[in-house]
Amino acid sequence: MIAEELQDQAALYVLGALDSSEAAQFEGQANANAELQELVRQLRDSASALAYAAPAKTAPAELRSRILDQISSETKVAPFPQERRSVMSWLPWAIAAALAIYCGVLAVDRSRMRESVSTSQQKIETTARELVTTRQNLGAAQQGLVTTKQDLANAQQSLAAGQSDLANTKEALAATQKNLAPTKEDLATARSAGSLAEATIVSLAGTPNAKGSSAGSIVWRQDSQTGLIKLSDMPALGPGKDYQLWVIDADYKDPISAGVVEVSAKGVAELRFKPTRLTNHPKAFAISVERKGGADKKEGPIVLMGTVNA
Amino acid sequence: MAQVAGGDRDAFAALYDRLSGPLYSLALRMLDDSADAEDALQEACLQIWHRASTYDASKSSVFTWAVLITRSRVIDRLRARGRRLRVLTQMVEKEEQPEPGSASATRSASDIVEKEDEASRVESILHQLPFEQRQAIELAFFSHLTHHEIAARLEEPLGTIKARIRRGLLRLRGALQSSQII
Numbered sequence: 001m002i003a004e005e006l007q008d009q010a011a012l013y014v015l016g017a018l019d020s021s022e023a024a025q026f027e028g029q030a031n032a033n034a035e036l037q038e039l040v041r042q043l044r045d046s047a048s049a050l051a052y053a054a055p056a057k058t059a060p061a062e063l064r065s066r067i068l069d070q071i072s073s074e075t076k077v078a079p080f081p082q083e084r085r086s087v088m089s090w091l092p093w094a095i096a097a098a099l100a101i102y103c104g105v106l107a108v109d110r111s112r113m114r115e116s117v118s119t120s121q122q123k124i125e126t127t128a129r130e131l132v133t134t135r136q137n138l139g140a141a142q143q144g145l146v147t148t149k150q151d152l153a154n155a156q157q158s159l160a161a162g163q164s165d166l167a168n169t170k171e172a173l174a175a176t177q178k179n180l181a182p183t184k185e186d187l188a189t190a191r192s193a194g195s196l197a198e199a200t201i202v203s204l205a206g207t208p209n210a211k212g213s214s215a216g217s218i219v220w221r222q223d224s225q226t227g228l229i230k231l232s233d234m235p236a237l238g239p240g241k242d243y244q245l246w247v248i249d250a251d252y253k254d255p256i257s258a259g260v261v262e263v264s265a266k267g268v269a270e271l272r273f274k275p276t277r278l279t280n281h282p283k284a285f286a287i288s289v290e291r292k293g294g295a296d297k298k299e300g301p302i303v304l305m306g307t308v309n310a
Numbered sequence: 311m312a313q314v315a316g317g318d319r320d321a322f323a324a325l326y327d328r329l330s331g332p333l334y335s336l337a338l339r340m341l342d343d344s345a346d347a348e349d350a351l352q353e354a355c356l357q358i359w360h361r362a363s364t365y366d367a368s369k370s371s372v373f374t375w376a377v378l379i380t381r382s383r384v385i386d387r388l389r390a391r392g393r394r395l396r397v398l399t400q401m402v403e404k405e406e407q408p409e410p411g412s413a414s415a416t417r418s419a420s421d422i423v424e425k426e427d428e429a430s431r432v433e434s435i436l437h438q439l440p441f442e443q444r445q446a447i448e449l450a451f452f453s454h455l456t457h458h459e460i461a462a463r464l465e466e467p468l469g470t471i472k473a474r475i476r477r478g479l480l481r482l483r484g485a486l487q488s489s490q491i492i
Binding site for chain 1: 455
């Protein structure tokens, strides 16, 4: 007795209703089952009867003629006579030999193709690896380019700042030179007169407490303990205030007063001075804003200052 | 068949006369195009002519063998021309028209009686099958659908479709054997 499930498969098989894999599986089972084979045969005959279920139509007469003419025009290979069989008995062997040779050629060709495919695959893999490396390098280069651009931008910014500083410095230098020029003239005059054999020149520059572009210079003569001070662009002070000159000496704790400096309405001053105490090691000169008439000890803010070069 | 295998043109002509009617009807039903059906039948007949020597009477009848060959050529054409979808659509339209069992009921008794040839007897037996069984079998045979496609198409469980086809085909076998048609 054939199982119902196999009967299902047989019915579907003869109708062509199994897909290819199912049909192949069923054929495998049927090959080993004679009873199943017989069922398939019977069901196939039954299924073929379904052709009668189609509406009956008669094939055109000209189709019959066409088919019969076609088979007549073809050379029908008739069975070989018995006496010729011995003569032609080599034919199957010749065909088999030809097939064997052909198979050999195919095998060689297949081997070559495999090698070719293998080589191509290796090339593809190599190319793929190179592509990955190239991409990585490209990424690094792009990153480097970005960094370089940033550095360039920073450098340009620094250059601009430097140029700006340079311009300011040049401006300050020009102002200092401008202030220094009269002093040099005085020094030259004094030297020519032989009165300043050993004179020191000190430039005074504005401190952070200074307002405006005030500047000044001092010609100091150590041997006589006297000096000449010139100031320019000094802001006018409020009532009860005076500028006072100080000498900073390493031997004294506090700056030594060199007197009040009177500034004109145009902000300029020029006078000779002498510190109130002996100064053997003057290090710097300073101008501070003090109370009217000056102070014994420095109290107010320093607005101008210049160091004595050794 | 032995004569046909031996290259007897007259024997082949006789075979053609016996089989061409149902084979052409089958091809026309599946292809729904007379020109295509003629071409398919011509291809099938030439294959029968060339391969007659391979026919094995122990495996099937001549008619079954010829039907198998014709159906294969028709299926090739359906696949090649991509016309399968259109044919299936037309099948749906046709099958939606008759009610279950109405085909045999509306068929006049005299019409059935008058058809004394084998074809009419087979047709009569086919129409005695329950509609659901015949419908599933015909979808497989004429529309070349797999059982999965039939189940999806009829919106029925796969097991139901398998059972309908099996029962229908077994019942058809029994009826045909009783009528000594096969």
